[in-house]
Amino acid sequence: SYELTQPPSVSVSPGQTARITCSGDALPKKYAYWYQQKPGQAPVLVMYEDTIRPSGIPERFSGSSSGTMSTLIISGAQVEDEADYYCYSTDRNENYKVFGGGTKLTVL
C-alpha cells in the first residue's frame, strides 16, 4: 500500500500565509495534486503537477515540492479559503492512487 500524510488542521488569520504539507515516499519521483473541498460540495482542483495553478484559481494559491514533501501555499489567505484540502498522488509504479487524509484549513 501507499500513504500520503497531511496535518489534520491548519489555522491562520486572514491575510496570513497558510502552508499545507503532504508527505509521501514517492513524491521525489511523482507529482502531487491538490483539491479544495467546501462543505457539501465536490472537490475542486487547485494545483496540479506540484506547482501549476489551473485556470480560474486565484494567484494566492501556489505549490512547491522538495524531497518527500509537497506543499500547498495560500498567500494572504481569505475567509473564503476555509475548506478541506486533499493532496493526491501515486506510488512509483502507479499501482496505488491515493489521497492524503485531508487538512481542514481555518481562516479566522
Next chain:
Amino acid sequence: DVHLVESGGGLVQPGGSLRLSCAASGFNFNNYWMSWVRQAPGKGLEWVANIKTDGSETYYVDSVEGRFTISRDNVKNSLFLQMHSLRVEDTAVYYCARAVRCRRCPQYYFDYWGQGILVTVSS
C-alpha cells in the same frame, strides 16, 4: 463547460447490488479516461476505479476488486459503476470524475468532478 451528473444512488441492504451512472457533457467523452472516487460520511477521498478511453483497461482499488465493475458507453457519453456484494463500509458519496494525464508522465489525476451521489448500505 464540463458537466458530470451522477444518478442511481440510494439505500441498499448489505449484500445487495446497485448501478451508478454518470452523464457527461461539454467535452469529447471518447478522448478521456474516467474515474469514480468516493467519500465515506465525514471521511476523506478514496479513489475507486479508472477506465481507459475505449473501455479496454480498467483498474480498481483493492477493497472493491471483484465486486465493482466500471464501464462506459461512448455513444451515450455515459460512465457506469456496477456494484455487487455491497458492504456497510461501501457507504459513501460517489463522485464521477474526468481523468487527465500529466503532461510528461504516466500519472492520471482528476480535473472535473460531478456533484456526487449518496450510496447507503444498511439493513
